[in-house]
Amino acid sequence: MSSTTVIELANDITNAFAEITRIGPSMLPLRQAGLDRFKRSGFPTTNEEDWRFTSLKPFTEIPFEIMTDSGEQLLDQAILDEIAFSQHDTDNLVFIDGHFSDQLSQISDQPEGVTVSNLASAFDIIDNKIGLLSGKDENPLIALNDAFFTDGAWIHIPANHSLSKPVHLVFLSTAKKDGQASHSRNLIIAESNAKGTIIESHISLGHAAASTNVVTESQLEDGSNLEHIKLQDQSPQSIHLASLHSNLGKEARYAFHSFALGAQLSRNNLRMNLAKPGIDCMLNGLYMTRGSQLADHHMIVNHAAPHCDSHEYFNGILYDQSRGVFHGRILVQPEAQKTDAKQTNKNLILSEEATVNTKPQLEIYADDVKCTHGATIGELDKDAIFYLRARGLDTKAAQQMLMHGFTGEIVDRIQHNAIREELNELVWSRLENEHNLN
Amino acid sequence: MSANTDTIDEFVSSEYKYGFITDIESESLDPGLNEDVIKFISAKKNEPEWLLNWRLKAFRHFEKMENPEWAHVNYPPVNFQEISYYSAPKKKGDGPKSLDEVDPKLLETYEKLGVPLHERARLAGVAVDAVFDSESIGTTFKEDLAKAGVIFCSMSEAVQEHPELVKKYLGTVVPYTDNYYSALNSAVFSDGSFVYIPKGTRCPMELSTYFRINAANTGQFERTLIIAEESSHVSYLEGCTAPMRDENQLHAAVVELVALDNSEIKYSTVQNWYPGDEEGRGGIYNFVTKRGICKRNAKISWTQVETGSAITWKYPSVILQGDNSIGEFYSIALTNKAQQADTGTKMVHIGKNTRSTIISKGISAGKGQNSYRGLVQVGKKASKARNFSQCDSLLIGDKCGAHTFPYIEAKNSTARIEHEATTSKIGEDQIFYCNQRGLETQDAVNMIVNGFCKEVFRELPMEFAVEAQKLLDVSLEGSVG
Numbered sequence: 001m002s003s004t005t006v007i008e009l010a011n012d013i014t015n016a017f018a019e020i021t022r023i024g025p026s027m028l029p030l031r032q033a034g035l036d037r038f039k040r041s042g043f044p045t046t047n048e049e050d051w052r053f054t055s056l057k058p059f060t061e062i063p064f065e066i067m068t069d070s071g072e073q074l075l076d077q078a079i080l081d082e083i084a085f086s087q088h089d090t091d092n093l094v095f096i097d098g099h100f101s102d103q104l105s106q107i108s109d110q111p112e113g114v115t116v117s118n119l120a121s122a123f124d125i126i127d128n129k130i131g132l133l134s135g136k137d138e139n140p141l142i143a144l145n146d147a148f149f150t151d152g153a154w155i156h157i158p159a160n161h162s163l164s165k166p167v168h169l170v171f172l173s174t175a176k177k178d179g180q181a182s183h184s185r186n187l188i189i190a191e192s193n194a195k196g197t198i199i200e201s202h203i204s205l206g207h208a209a210a211s212t213n214v215v216t217e218s219q220l221e222d223g224s225n226l227e228h229i230k231l232q233d234q235s236p237q238s239i240h241l242a243s244l245h246s247n248l249g250k251e252a253r254y255a256f257h258s259f260a261l262g263a264q265l266s267r268n269n270l271r272m273n274l275a276k277p278g279i280d281c282m283l284n285g286l287y288m289t290r291g292s293q294l295a296d297h298h299m300i301v302n303h304a305a306p307h308c309d310s311h312e313y314f315n316g317i318l319y320d321q322s323r324g325v326f327h328g329r330i331l332v333q334p335e336a337q338k339t340d341a342k343q344t345n346k347n348l349i350l351s352e353e354a355t356v357n358t359k360p361q362l363e364i365y366a367d368d369v370k371c372t373h374g375a376t377i378g379e380l381d382k383d384a385i386f387y388l389r390a391r392g393l394d395t396k397a398a399q400q401m402l403m404h405g406f407t408g409e410i411v412d413r414i415q416h417n418a419i420r421e422e423l424n425e426l427v428w429s430r431l432e433n434e435h436n437l438n
Numbered sequence: 439m440s441a442n443t444d445t446i447d448e449f450v451s452s453e454y455k456y457g458f459i460t461d462i463e464s465e466s467l468d469p470g471l472n473e474d475v476i477k478f479i480s481a482k483k484n485e486p487e488w489l490l491n492w493r494l495k496a497f498r499h500f501e502k503m504e505n506p507e508w509a510h511v512n513y514p515p516v517n518f519q520e521i522s523y524y525s526a527p528k529k530k531g532d533g534p535k536s537l538d539e540v541d542p543k544l545l546e547t548y549e550k551l552g553v554p555l556h557e558r559a560r561l562a563g564v565a566v567d568a569v570f571d572s573e574s575i576g577t578t579f580k581e582d583l584a585k586a587g588v589i590f591c592s593m594s595e596a597v598q599e600h601p602e603l604v605k606k607y608l609g610t611v612v613p614y615t616d617n618y619y620s621a622l623n624s625a626v627f628s629d630g631s632f633v634y635i636p637k638g639t640r641c642p643m644e645l646s647t648y649f650r651i652n653a654a655n656t657g658q659f660e661r662t663l664i665i666a667e668e669s670s671h672v673s674y675l676e677g678c679t680a681p682m683r684d685e686n687q688l689h690a691a692v693v694e695l696v697a698l699d700n701s702e703i704k705y706s707t708v709q710n711w712y713p714g715d716e717e718g719r720g721g722i723y724n725f726v727t728k729r730g731i732c733k734r735n736a737k738i739s740w741t742q743v744e745t746g747s748a749i750t751w752k753y754p755s756v757i758l759q760g761d762n763s764i765g766e767f768y769s770i771a772l773t774n775k776a777q778q779a780d781t782g783t784k785m786v787h788i789g790k791n792t793r794s795t796i797i798s799k800g801i802s803a804g805k806g807q808n809s810y811r812g813l814v815q816v817g818k819k820a821s822k823a824r825n826f827s828q829c830d831s832l833l834i835g836d837k838c839g840a841h842t843f844p845y846i847e848a849k850n851s852t853a854r855i856e857h858e859a860t861t862s863k864i865g866e867d868q869i870f871y872c873n874q875r876g877l878e879t880q881d882a883v884n885m886i887v888n889g890f891c892k893e894v895f896r897e898l899p900m901e902f903a904v905e906a907q908k909l910l911d912v913s914l915e916g917s918v919g
Contacts, residue, residue, distance in 0.1 A: 049508065053847075334836070349851040353818075362842040363510075364861050367833035371861040375846055377816075378854040 012064035013038075013147075019068050020148050024123045027149075030131060034146025041140040050139075053325045053357040054296045058265050059239045062209055063179035066148055067097040075174070075205075080104055083170065084231060084426055085199055088418055090168040091116055097174055098150040098182030098212075108165065115156040116167050119185055122154050129187060133217040133245035139269060141241050145215040149185035152214070155198065156189045157224075163196035166416065171202045173238065175210030186216040190224035192249070197227045197416050202262075204235040209264070211239040218244065220252040222276065227255045227415055231423070234262040236291055243269035250276035257414055258285035259423065260295040261430060270299035272310070274336075279308040286315050286410040288430065289322035289354075296325035303336035312343040315410050317403070317431075318354035326358040328373070334365045343373040348380065348406060403431055454712055454746075457682030460547040460652050464571065466525035469655060471518045473497060476625055479524050483594045483628075486601060489608075496614035496624030503618045509780040510809040510841055511749050513686075516723065521688055523626045525653040526573035540576050544568075548648065565590055567647045571656055572628030579643065586642050588672075589634035593661055596632035603634055607665055611694035611729050611757070619690040619751075620727045623659045627692070630660035635670040635701070644673050644899055649689075651680035651711070651722065657688040664694070666701035666736075673704040675902055678746070680712040684720045686748060695730030695738055699760065702737040703730060706898050708906050711746035716804065718776030721748025728752065734760035734789070741897045743906040744771040744779060753811065755784035758792035758820075765794040768894040772910065773806025773838070782812035782829075782843075787820040787853070796827035799891050801910075802838035809841040816853040823850060829859040832890055834883075884911050 017035055021028055043060045044051040075096065080086055093116065094104040100118035107116050119126070134142050153169045171184060190196065202212060212234065220226055232240050240263040248254055260266050272281050287295035301310045316324040326345040347356045360373040380402050388398035407427050414420035467475060476497055480490040505515060527544060548568055565579035567590065574592030583590050589600060596604050614624035631647040651658050666672055680687065689711065697703045705728075714721025724747035730738040740754040756765030767783035785794035800808040810829045831840035842859045864886050872882030887910060888895070895903045 337836075347848070349848065349853075352851055353849075354851060356846070356848045358846045360842075360844060360857065360859075362831075362859060362861060363839070364831070364833070364841060365839040367836045367838065367863045369833075369861060369863075371859075373842065373857075373859045375844070375857040376855060377846060377848040379851050 016064060016066040017147060020066055020150070023150055024120055026123050031147045034143045037143035038140055038147060041138070041143065044140055050298065050327070053323075054265070054267055054294060058209065059211055059241070064181060065177065065179050067175065067180050067182050069099070075104065075172070077104065079205070080170070083203055084201060084233070085168055085419065085422060088166070088422070090166045090199065092168045092170055093118060093153050094170045094172065095151060095184060096172045097180070098184045100151045110164055111161050113158040114161055114163065115154060117154050118151050119154040119187060120151040126154060126187060129189070130185065130217070133219065133247050134215055134243065137243070137245065137271060139243060141213055142215055142243060145183045145185060145213050148181070148183040149215070150183060152185040152187070154187050155196070157191060157194035157196055159191040160193045162194065166197040166199055166419070168199045168201065171200070171212065171214065173204040173210055173212060173234065174206055175204070175208045176206045178209040180208060180210040182210070182212055184212070184214040186214065188216065188218040188226070190218070190220045190226050192221045193223040194221070195225045197419070198229070199419065200228070200230040202232045202234055202240060204238050204262070207235050207237050209237045209239065211241065213241045216242070216244045218246045218254075220246065220248045220254055222250040223252065224249065225253040229257045229414060229416070229419055229423070231259045232262055232266055236262060236264055236293060238263050240266040242267065243271065245271045247273045247275055248279045248281060251278035253280045255282045255284065255413070255415060258283070258297065259427070260285065260287040260297070263293065265294050267296040267298065270297065272299070272301045274301065274303050274308040274310065275305055277305045277307040279305070281308070281310045282413065283312045284410055284413045285313070286407055286427065287324055288317045288427070289324060290319035292321050294323040294325065298327040300329045300331060301341065303330065303332045303339045303341065306335065306337045306339070308336065309340045310342070313410060313413065314345045315406055316347045316356065317406070318347065318349050318356065319351050321351070321353040323355045323357070326360070328359070329361040329363060330371060330373070332364040332366050332369055332371065337366050337368045339366065339369040339371065341369070341371045345375045346406070347377045348403070349377060350379065404428065407431070454682055456679035456710065457712055458550065459681040460543060462541065462543050462652070463528045464525050464653050465528050466522050466653055466656065469520050469522045471521070471523060471626070475523050479626060479628060482524065483597065485597055488605065489597060492609065492614070493625050496621050499615055500618070500621035500625055503621055506618050509751050510807065510811070510843070511751060511778040511780050513723065513749055516688060518622070520655070521657045522653070522655050523657060523659070524628055525571040525656040527570055527575065544570060544575050547650065547652070565643050565645050567592060567631045569629055569631070569647060569649045569660060571651060571653050571658065574629045574631070582642070587636040587639055588641050589632065590645050591632055593627070593630040593632050593663065600632070600634070603665065604632070604663070607663055607694070607696055611696060611731050612692050612727050617727060619725045620692050623661060623690050623692045623727070627659045627661040630662040630691070632662070633664040633672060633674060635666045635672045637667040638669045640670065641672040644675060646675040646677070649676065649678040651687060651689065654683060655685070657690065660691045662691070662693040664703055664705070665696045666698060666703050668698045669700040671702045673706070673899060675706045675708070675899060677708045678711050680722050682712050682720065686721060686723055688723045688725070691726045693726070693728040697730060697732045697736035697738050699734040699736060704739045705730070705741070705754070706902055707742040708902060708909065709742065709744045709746050709750070710909060713746050713775055713777050714748040716775045718748065721777070722746065723748060724750045724752060726752040728754035729757065730755070731757045732760055732763035732765060735762045736760055737764040737766070739766040739768070739897065740783065741768045741894065742770070743894070743898070743909065744769070744781060745909055747779070748777060750779040750781050752781045753783055755786070756794065757786045757788065758794065759788045761789040762791045763789055764792070767796045767798070768897040769798045770801070770891045770894045770906070770910070771798070771808055772801045772803070773808040774804045776805045778807045780809040780811055782810045784813040785815070785825060787816045787823040787825070789820060791822045792820055793824045796825070796829070797893050798829040799894055800829070800831040800840055801834065801887060801890070802831065802840045803834040805837045807839045807841070809843060811843040813845040814847070814855055814857070816848045816850050816855065818849045820850050821852045823853040825855045827857040830890065831859075831861040832887065833861065833863045
């Protein structure tokens with residue numbers, strides 16, 4: 001990055017900061033600290049190992065403008081009816097350009113004690129919990145989010161309670177101007193033996209090169225069980241930056257599914273801390289890119305306690321000049337004996353110009369562990385196509401069957417039946433309609 | 439577990455048997471690194487001006503560079519001013535004309551290391567170049583090789599006798615700008631081996647270099663260059679040892695391989711530098727750059743058994759430039775005591791139908807930290823490139839670590855790349871099974887480790903395979919997983 005962009009951006013950012021401080025005065029110390037951290041680090045560059053294959057240029061080269069108001073007034077319920085999962089019986093928290101929309105949201109009777117609300121309404125109760133899990137991360141985008149977040153979801157499930165129905169977090173972007181940025185912040189706390197399903201959708205209604213920067217912190221206490229499905233389906237011009245920070249307690253189960261279908265540039269940082277014994281953590285993801293899209297998943301799974309299992313499965317399908325980036329790091333601390341960790345990244349390259357960069361890493365300091373990782377990159381298996389053709393399928397049907405199997409591997413891991421079915425259809429229609437299967 | 443801990447302790451304290459020092463009068467430069475040192479080395483070797491200029495350019499570049507810190511190893515920064523860059527056994531008069539005139543003390547040293555230099559004492563079929571600190575002290579079977587047209591001599595000799603070849607190829611595979619230690623090596627390299635195999639020739643015997651560090655406070659900076667002309671074949675082995683000392687010594691070598699059309703180079707290493715003690719005192723810092731380039735239909739195969747060195751930092755690589763070329767990497771890296779190894783390979787696929795295989799076996803014991811770091815890169819034009827990588831780690835004891843950092847970059851849709859890695863320990867059930875069948879626990883461990891490493895041993899030339907297997911058995915003495 002040239003020095004001029006830094007100065008220019010800094011001006012943008014300083015102006016924007018003056019405006020943002022109006023939201024949630026109790027957040028000011030956090031915002032100020034975030035801004036200070038960001039001033040010191042600036043945007044990450046490809047010289048940094050964690051950003052080697054993902055240049056933030058599309059983001060840093062556009063102006064920086066925060067959206068202090070939402071485009072809520074322009075929307076009506078009809079729009080919500082068209083988005084994925086809208087036909088399911090879910091509670092919806094709708095955020096437009098990072099601002100909560102009371103009008104479009106819909107919360108039914110969750111059990112007594114369960115909180116499903118927007119974060120800004122609870123600033124006074126929870127301010128000391130924000131940043132507890134993400135605070136130590138040096139990622140400048142988190143500092144930026146600390147400084148500029150407007151709102152987000154606040155979900156609290158007390159001990160031995162369950163969400164009565166899935167909660168759907170809908171993040172809509174209505175940005176019409178390049179550079180408009182929305183920063184959202186989610187906080188999820190599942191106390192011991194709590195259960196629930198959370199869906200997170202990121203959708204853009206406009207076609208501007210706007211950015212979304214979302215930070216989610218999830219604390220899962222002993223014996224809790226959470227399924228978290230994230231669908232990122234933003235416009236191909238937009239920039240999606242996300243990071244998830246989770247801390248898992250004894251025998252907690254967490255299944256996180258990431259579907260990265262949209263955005264010009266998407267980056268998902270996943271930071272899982274397996275702090276107590278007996279945890280089962282699954283990170284499962286599918287990215288499908290075309291044009292000049294780039295989808296990046298960057299995860300660190302820290303095994304800090306014995307007897308934990310972690311599984312990471314990421315499949316990618318790449319067309320055109322698109323790029324897929326995968327960085328998986330399993331860290332097994334000396335005390336984390338009996339760890340069972342598995343990591344796979346499979347990539348299907350379907351054009352001459354697509355690129356894959358994958359780094360599946362293991363860092364192991366304990367001896368009694370079972371750790372494996374694998375990565376593959378290739379085109380559709382010609383032998384498999386031949387096999388199917390020999391059994392009477394035409395080439396197109398054979399290809400489709402193989403692709404369906406490839407995406408199905410990931411989709412099938414979703415435990416919630418109705419959501420799995422819908423995502424299966426969504427992925428499939430996307431492959432059929434938008435990707436050239438011939 | 440307590441019984442296991444005892445045996446592991448025992449194993450950690452097993453001795454390094456090549457740790458003796460040869461008491462020989464040597465001629466050393468005072469410690470320090472500057473242009474005068476480089477001019478001294480160059481003058482000492484009576485080098486042509488182009489080579490001196492090249493060294494100086496490398497040095498100026500080195501001064502602008504920073505010590506790389508990305509490797510997964512920990513060590514205090516090296517003070518390059520405390521190292522002596524030249525040390526050689528003192529010669530009488532013009533120096534020995536043949537091996538018979540070499541100082542008997544030196545010959546004895548090699549005898550003790552199990553590398554007799556008297557040709558009659560050698561197993562027929564292996565020619566040896568013996569490098570002692572900064573100088574080559576002799577090369578065996580030179581005449582026999584010359585009959586076949588093969589040039590096998592020390593680098594200093596090659597600069598004098600075959601300057602055109604050296605000038606043409608030196609620095610073409612590993613330019614001095616490549617990395618920090620290759621820049622340093624290009625500036626101060628003292629000796630090394632030079633091999634040239636003419637067109638259509640199959641080298642009649644195995645070639646081998648034995649590196650020995652003897653003098654204190656010196657660094658060894660050797661440079662090896664192997665050129666295989668079209669349709670030729672050569673198999674080259676290297677071995678290394680050093681005395682036991684409390685301070686660390688630096689070994690920063692550069693090895694360049696050039697495999698022209700249809701040729702094949704097989705390069706095997708058994709690295710057994712002094713690893714330091716269990717507290718991490720002493721031992722060699724082994725920071726080596728090894729790379730080969732394959733032209734059409736050529737093949738380069740690296741095989742390494744790394745059991746020594748306090749810190750190993752080494753990535754033998756292959757640039758698969760020509761169509762249908764093949765790169766192979768077979769590695770066993772053992773870290774014990776407080777050893778740290780960050781090793782692996784780079785396979786750069788540029789030509790069509792290029793193939794590469796990576797088999798890496800890491801064994802960590804004691805407080806050893808073992809990392810595999812590798813790159814498989816498939817360029818846009820490398821259609822039908824194929825790679826298979828397998829990196830397995832075996833852990834013995836609960837204070838060691840095993841890490842894997844593979845990088846895979848593909849820009850071609852017809853490429854097929856597969857990477858697999860596993861980490862495991864020697865299971866109690868495996869040991870029990872062997873015990874039941876009458877095998878001692880120690881033998882069982884050796885057997886399991888040998889089985890774990892079999893795929894790599896198979897790639898070593900026979901004499902070396904036996905030696906490497908013994909070396910692993912010795913290093914693992916008293917260990918129970």
